[in-house]
Amino acid sequence: MKEVAKLVIDGKELTLPLIEGSQGEKAIDIRSLRQETGYITFDPGLGNTGACRSSITYMDGEKGILRYRGVPIEQLAEHSTFVETAFLLITGQLPTRDELTRTSVYLNDFSPLHENMKAFYQNYPPKAHPMGILSAMVNAMRSFYPELLDIEEEMNKTYLRLISKIRTMAAMAYRISKGERVVYPRPDLCYCANFLNMMFDSVVIPYHVDKDLVKALNVFLILHADHEQNCSTTAVRVVGSGKVNIYSALSAGISALWGPLHGGANQAVVNMLERIHSEGLTVKECISKARDRNDPFRLMGFGHRVYKTYDPRAKIMKKMCDVILSKIRRKDPLLDIVQELEDAALNDSYFKEKNLYPNVDFYSGIVLRAMGIPTNMFTVMFAIGRLPGWIAQWKEDVADPEMRITRPRQIYSGNLKQDYIPIDDRG
Ligand code: CMC
Numbered sequence: 424m425k426e427v428a429k430l431v432i433d434g435k436e437l438t439l440p441l442i443e444g445s446q447g448e449k450a451i452d453i454r455s456l457r458q459e460t461g462y463i464t465f466d467p468g469l470g471n472t473g474a475c476r477s478s479i480t481y482m483d484g485e486k487g488i489l490r491y492r493g494v495p496i497e498q499l500a501e502h503s504t505f506v507e508t509a510f511l512l513i514t515g516q517l518p519t520r521d522e523l524t525r526t527s528v529y530l531n532d533f534s535p536l537h538e539n540m541k542a543f544y545q546n547y548p549p550k551a552h553p554m555g556i557l558s559a560m561v562n563a564m565r566s567f568y569p570e571l572l573d574i575e576e577e578m579n580k581t582y583l584r585l586i587s588k589i590r591t592m593a594a595m596a597y598r599i600s601k602g603e604r605v606v607y608p609r610p611d612l613c614y615c616a617n618f619l620n621m622m623f624d625s626v627v628i629p630y631h632v633d634k635d636l637v638k639a640l641n642v643f644l645i646l647h648a649d650h651e652q653n654c655s656t657t658a659v660r661v662v663g664s665g666k667v668n669i670y671s672a673l674s675a676g677i678s679a680l681w682g683p684l685h686g687g688a689n690q691a692v693v694n695m696l697e698r699i700h701s702e703g704l705t706v707k708e709c710i711s712k713a714r715d716r717n718d719p720f721r722l723m724g725f726g727h728r729v730y731k732t733y734d735p736r737a738k739i740m741k742k743m744c745d746v747i748l749s750k751i752r753r754k755d756p757l758l759d760i761v762q763e764l765e766d767a768a769l770n771d772s773y774f775k776e777k778n779l780y781p782n783v784d785f786y787s788g789i790v791l792r793a794m795g796i797p798t799n800m801f802t803v804m805f806a807i808g809r810l811p812g813w814i815a816q817w818k819e820d821v822a823d824p825e826m827r828i829t830r831p832r833q834i835y836s837g838n839l840k841q842d843y844i845p846i847d848d849r850g
Contacts, residue, residue, distance in 0.1 A: 432460050442473075446481055463832045470728060475660065475826065479512060479815050480651040484729035489736065491649055492516075500739050505644040506530065506586075506614050509811035512649055513582055513818065527613070529580060533587035534608035534617070536595065537567045544599040553596040553803045554681040560592045561585070562674035581669065582814045589810055590614065593803045594621035615640040618807075623795060635750050636794055639743055643790060646736040646783060647805050649812025651729075655679035655686065659813045660820045664829040669817060676813045677806050683723070686784075686805040692724040693788035693798050696757040706763045714773040722768060724785030726777070736783035744786050747793040758789050 428439045428451045437459055442450040450473045457463050466472045481490045489496040492511050499508050510518045510526055518526060540563065547556055568584060591608055598605050598621075606621045616632045619640065624630035650656070658679035663672035680686035699709060712720040727734060748755060765781055768774045791801050820826055 430456075430460075432462060435460065442476075444476075445478075446483070457832070463834075465834060468728075469657075474652060474657070474829075475820065475823065477651060477816070477819060478515070479819060480649045480812070482651055482729055484727070484731050487730060487732040487735045487738075489650075496646065496735055497739065499645050500642045503641075503645060504614070505641045505648070505808070508645045508648050509586055512811045512815040513579075526583065529583040530587040530614060531608070531610045533580075533584040534591050534610075536588060536591050540564075540567060540592075541595065541605070544595060547600075549600060549602075551600070552681075553593065553600065553800055554677065554687075554806070556596045557589070557592060557803055557806060558674045558677040558681070560596075561589065561677060562671055564588065565668050565670040578818075582811075582818075585670075585673065585814065586810055589807055590618045591621065593800070593807055594618060596803070597622055597797070597800055613637070615644070619794070633750075635746070639747050639790065639794065642739065642743055643787065643804065644808035646739060646787075647808030647812075649809070649815065653685065654682070655809065656813060656816050659817050661829040663817045663820055664826060666821075666828075669814075672817055673810070673813050676809070680806055680809065681802055686802045686809070688723050688782070688784040689787045689791070689801040689805060690798055692761075692784050693757065693792065693801065695723045696760050696788070699760055700756060706760070706767045709764060710767050710771055710773075713768075714771070722764065722774075722779070724782055724788075725768060725774070726779040727782045730780060730782065731778040733780045734782040737781045737785055740783060740786040740790060741781075744789050744793075747790055751793055753793065755789055755792060757792070761786065761789060 426441050428441060430437045430439060437456070439455070440452040442452050444450075453464060464472070479492065481493070482488065491499060491508065492515055494511065494517075499511075503511075506526060507518060507523060510516075510522065540560065543560065543563065544556065564585070568581075595605050603625075606624045608617050608621060612620055612632065615637045619636060620630050620632060652660075655676040659672045659676040662675040663669070683691040698704070709720070709722065712718045713722040713725075744758060748758065765785065768779065768781075773779075787805075788798070788801055791804060792798070796804060
């Protein structure tokens with residue numbers, strides 16, 4: 424007999440079907456609830472709500488597992504490249520050699536930016552945050568590069584155009600914000616090397632592309648490439664559910680990512696570490712501030728809605744920190760602070776009881792600093808990495824016959840009906 428859930432409400436019994444995912448995760452299908460009973464469910468933050476079926480990313484927050492299309496994140500970080508991982512996420516398959524070559528050719532062809540788009544950059548105030556610029560630019564792409572026809576091959580070009588141009592746009596935002604000349608993409612360089620070259624090449628000191636830094640950047644982007652139904656991906660799906668164009672849906676994702684509780688945490692971690700360093704705060708003081716409910720201070724880079732153990736991405740990022748810092752032979756004083764904070768928090772009863780562990784952002788800022796990426800570009804780096812994930816999720820969403828426009832209900836808690844009072848009678 425098929426298993427069901429039974430709900431007794433107002434003396435009436437309702438039978439609700441159960442759904443089981445391919446990894447055994449279970450859900451109660453409540454689609455008939457409101458119609459049958461007049462009740463809705465109440466779940467702020469949607470922590471208990473499955474909003475879609477998805478075959479892209481699997482996470483087990485208790486065991487610290489993360490897989491893209493079934494492939495463990497550890498294997499991808501070790502053996503894959505960002506471009507190959509993007510292909511895997513978007514198409515569901517690892518590419519053949521021919522497919523990978525064709526993808527690289529398209530990424531190269533699409534890498535320059537429309538000259539008229541460059542004019543936008545010049546008009547931003549010098550201190551404008553690059554995330555705001557990036558979100559606006561991706562939205563503006565709709566006007567410069569209308570979506571191609573809804574045919575797989577054509578849409579694939581739109582995805583590759585986005586993946587290619589976001590890298591050019593990000594590097595350009597940085598160069599212009601520093602008042603430096605724009606460096607154009609080079610067809611002889613791979614995706615990550617091209618980005619580093621566009622960021623750091625100069626007439627005085629030509630940029631030397633280092634293969635270890637290129638590897639580190641690939642790993643960084645792979646680790647950020649998807650994370651199932653997180654805040655920004657949900658933003659992409661929600662905005663996309665109104666059938667808006669892909670550029671606008673992705674631009675919404677970039678805006679959502681900017682927040683310090685989400686992708687902005689990588690910048691917030693380094694800001695926090697710099698503050699600790701400059702103000703001479705002790706680790707003990709930080710932990711006690713983080714524990715204090717009346718203090719807004721949070722240990723940034725710690726805690727996660729899904730992971731109740733060490734984030735598997737943080738483990739890889741932590742290892743990468745050591746590799747990169749020894750490679751560039753630089754000691755970062757913030758690394759000592761981060762390590763002390765981690766030890767103290769992992770041994771603290773508050774963090775233990777609440778299952779708060781380092782997340783991907785705890786060490787990623789140190790890695791990016793070592794690569795020479797400025798702090799205000801950290802979340803942009805996350806966005807470049809997350810783009811293939813957003814595209815894959817958007818694509819899945821628009822093709823899913825079960826999906827409807829996202830339109831949640833609410834529990835109204837405002838005034839009961841009251842009459843309008845003319846302004847002269849309001850006292
Ligand atoms: N420092 C101190 N206390 C914390 C922290 C933290 N970093 N994170 C959670 N808590 C406490 C929180 O105060 C709450 O306590 P109580 O039960 O007494 O109310 C409890 O732990 C549960 O936290 P929550 O905020 O209800 O959990 P959530 O699932 O809503 O939020 C989170 C998850 C990631 C927003 C949160 O842990 C946080 O703010 N962390 C710091 C920001 C951060 O590092 N964000 C990056 C997340 S990973 C990158 C990404 O994928 O976005």
